Amino acid sequence: MFAVKAISQESIPRALEKAERYRLLNEPWQAESICLDVLQIESQHQEALVMLLLALTDQFDSGATDLFRRAQEVVPRLHSEYGRAYYAGIICERRAKAQLDQRAPGSGVIAYHWLRDAMQYYEEAEARRPAGNDDAVLRWNTCVRMLLRNRHLAPTEERAEVLLTME
Secondary structure, three states: OOOOOOOOOHHHHHHHHHHHHHHHHOOHHHHHHHHHHHHHHHOOOOOHHHOOOOOHHEEEEHOOOOHHHHHHHHHOOOOOOHHHHHHHHHHHHHHHHHHHOOOOOHHHHHHHHHHHHHHHHHHHHHHHHHOOOOOHHHHHHHHHHHHHHOOOOOOOOOOOOOHHHHO
16 A cells, blocks of 8 residues: 655764654654654664653553553663663653543542652662763652652552553
């Protein structure tokens, strides 16, 4: 029927600029598509992998069920231990926020556990961070403030694994 066309190697920098712009315009599906185009010709391009992961997490509130899994599949492809920990934290934090936005019964408990998972990843990233990079600390602080501002976010005695792994 239809086939995706390949972009040129030379167009990668400009394509990634466009992907960033689409993310800023709240059109993450456009950014996702561009990243997939880049990865089609350079499968380990780190900037494209990070941008893809972020574009996927930007869409968590859309209700698409495979986005979380697809974002998680990007993490092992990142070269640095710091990057793997940091972006795993981003995935969990954004999953928590999407859960909160649903306002479904039990969403506070589920979001709490996602935030705690994110915070564990951020602590791991903080231990591996490059000098002068406090991004993991900033993300940790965001999670703490989210927990403090939303009193309905609380743990339960038993962690409902089925709910936490739902796609």
